[in-house]
Amino acid sequence: MNKDWLEISDEGVNVQEIMRRIRERIARRDGMVFSGDTENPISVADALWQEMIEDLSGEQGASPTLSIRRRDCDIVPRHYVIDWRIPILGPIHAVVRRIINDEIRRYLMSSLRKQSSLNRRVVQLLRDLEQENARLRQEIEDLRRTQE
Amino acid sequence: MAIQVHQFHPTVSYGDAVGNHVLSIQRLLRRLGYRSEIFCEHLPTHFEGRARQITQYARYSSPGNILVLHFSLGYSQEVMDWLEQIPDRKVVLYHNITPHTYFAGINDVYLEAAQAGRQQLRQLSTLTEEGWGVSEYNCRELAEHGWTRLGVLPIVFDPARYTARPNRKVLKRWQGGLNVLFVGRISPNKRFEDLILAFYYLKRFVRPDARLLLVGSAHGLEHYLEFLQALVKRLNLSDVVFTGHVSSSELTAYYRCASLYLSMSEHEGFGVPLLESMYFGVPIVAYRAAALPETLDGSGVLVTSKHYAAVAELIGLLVEDDALRGRIIARQRERLQDFLPEGVEVQLRRLLHRLGV
Numbered sequence: 001m002n003k004d005w006l007e008i009s010d011e012g013v014n015v016q017e018i019m020r021r022i023r024e025r026i027a028r029r030d031g032m033v034f035s036g037d038t039e040n041p042i043s044v045a046d047a048l049w050q051e052m053i054e055d056l057s058g059e060q061g062a063s064p065t066l067s068i069r070r071r072d073c074d075i076v077p078r079h080y081v082i083d084w085r086i087p088i089l090g091p092i093h094a095v096v097r098r099i100i101n102d103e104i105r106r107y108l109m110s111s112l113r114k115q116s117s118l119n120r121r122v123v124q125l126l127r128d129l130e131q132e133n134a135r136l137r138q139e140i141e142d143l144r145r146t147q148e
Numbered sequence: 149m150a151i152q153v154h155q156f157h158p159t160v161s162y163g164d165a166v167g168n169h170v171l172s173i174q175r176l177l178r179r180l181g182y183r184s185e186i187f188c189e190h191l192p193t194h195f196e197g198r199a200r201q202i203t204q205y206a207r208y209s210s211p212g213n214i215l216v217l218h219f220s221l222g223y224s225q226e227v228m229d230w231l232e233q234i235p236d237r238k239v240v241l242y243h244n245i246t247p248h249t250y251f252a253g254i255n256d257v258y259l260e261a262a263q264a265g266r267q268q269l270r271q272l273s274t275l276t277e278e279g280w281g282v283s284e285y286n287c288r289e290l291a292e293h294g295w296t297r298l299g300v301l302p303i304v305f306d307p308a309r310y311t312a313r314p315n316r317k318v319l320k321r322w323q324g325g326l327n328v329l330f331v332g333r334i335s336p337n338k339r340f341e342d343l344i345l346a347f348y349y350l351k352r353f354v355r356p357d358a359r360l361l362l363v364g365s366a367h368g369l370e371h372y373l374e375f376l377q378a379l380v381k382r383l384n385l386s387d388v389v390f391t392g393h394v395s396s397s398e399l400t401a402y403y404r405c406a407s408l409y410l411s412m413s414e415h416e417g418f419g420v421p422l423l424e425s426m427y428f429g430v431p432i433v434a435y436r437a438a439a440l441p442e443t444l445d446g447s448g449v450l451v452t453s454k455h456y457a458a459v460a461e462l463i464g465l466l467v468e469d470d471a472l473r474g475r476i477i478a479r480q481r482e483r484l485q486d487f488l489p490e491g492v493e494v495q496l497r498r499l500l501h502r503l504g505v
Contacts, residue, residue, distance in 0.1 A: 001453070001455045001458050002452075002453070004452055005451060005452050005453060005455065005458065006449065006450075006451060006452075006462070007436065007441075007449070007450035007451075007452065008449050008450075008476070009446030009447070009479075010446075010475055010476075010479055012475060013472065013475060018462075018465065018472075021461075021465060022458050022461045022462055022465065025354075025461045025464070025465075026457050026458065026461055029353045029354075029457075041345055041348045041349075041383055041456075042345060042456070044379070044382050044383060045341050045344075045345060045379055048375060048378055048379055048382060049341070049375065052371075052374070052375045052378065053253040053254060053371070053372075053375055054253060081377040081378075081381065083377075083390075085391070085392075087317075087320075087321055
């Protein structure tokens with residue numbers, strides 16, 4: 001936090017004093033760790049972004065003909081959230097849905113994981129074959145040219 | 149016969165920033181004595197009577213007309229062809245387009261549309277006489293794309309649009325405690341993950357009673373919403389509320405419940421929720437990016453880097469310090485006056501005068 005971190009355009013407000021108070025408050029909390037916090041939240045966000053979004057964007061254009069991406073291979077609903085908006089009945093409804101969802105998941109998850117894994121292997125295999133095919137075509141082309 | 153100044157936008161709807169702006173500009177134009185209609189490529193049924201399809205434009209078309217083209221997303225090829233054919237004088241009013249890179253890995257259709265929209269800007273610069281932006285920030289981008297005659301026509305803030313009685317259910321549920329509010333589409337340029345991280349510090353270390361109210365639709369960006377929900381879950385955070393799309397009475401209620409408006413957005417062509425916060429007397433803390441400093445113009449509070457712990461402490465301070473909060477709200481109210489219809493009307497009249505109409 002540099003000295004120009006805060007901007008309040010009001011002559012009646014002492015920005016430096018506010019900054020001092022903020023620094024003081026941060027220093028007071030220094031070393032406070034909550035029992036549930038095992039990881040740095042920024043690292044958690046970065047890792048999750050990497051896992052859920054960046055991996056997928058990096059894949060774009062990996063192959064112009066085979067446009068199947070890892071997102072499409074993975075059919076496991078890992079981040080499905082059951083929440084509520086309606087007061088009183090909402091939480092009850094959400095609890096019921098969560099119980100049903102957990103029961104269904106118990107049977108389905110292992111199959112979905114196996115299927116996702118198979119999907120990934122098949123896509124990888126297709127990509128390898130595509131590359132091999134391109135290499136062989138190039139080789140044939142080179143041989144043809146040398147014979148001519 | 150009255151001079152005709154018409155407007156075009158691919159589609160219009162109530163409640164979105166561009167749609168509201170189009171309607172407000174029409175009101176101002178008519179007040180100034182111009183004949184003014186709104187034309188769309190896709191006309192929603194609830195807008196019939198208030199706007200017309202571009203197929204009907206032939207009846208109005210004339211070399212003496214001014215046609216204001218609102219540009220916030222790419223036009224179809226049909227529209228580009230139509231614009232080339234009609235003899236009317238044209239002006240672009242640029243609302244800005246989110247840089248396409250934000251949509252990588254999230255929505256390929258949006259990514260391509262944003263990319264295509266920016267490419268069309270250069271083409272539009274050859275079809276239009278002037279480039280107007282809703283902010284200086286947007287005008288700078290127009291200049292980069294070839295416009296030389298530029299003008300600012302800011303978003304009109306019409307208080308009459310916020311007279312809906314606040315939704316009682318929302319008030320009952322969220323009023324009281326510390327509510328940090330953000331309003332806007334769940335889009336990656338708005339950096340919701342930064343809001344969540346700042347809230348993490350606020351909730352854990354400063355105010356355990358705090359709530360984060362995120363008001364806006366995730367339509368088309370569900371994969372980003374999934375990431376945000378997963379982040380909230382992974383951080384074991386409670387009281388983060390994604391409301392989805394809300395009605396105008398619900399929106400009013402959320403502003404009434406808000407203790408503070410927090411923006412960590414990295415790209416905004418204007419920032420209408422800032423005006424709404426000014427109107428509802430909600431102090432604003434915003435990350436200094438894109439057009440936001442210009443919209444605030446010295447009101448609200450700006451931070452120049454995303455120091456989450458410091459943002460959390462700043463929120464704590466602002467909520468506790470009544471005198472400081474009062475000064476900020478008063479300054480915001482002053483700034484809002486610049487966006488009221490009377491103020492924008494003067495700017496519109498000046499721009500039209502420059503065009504000789």
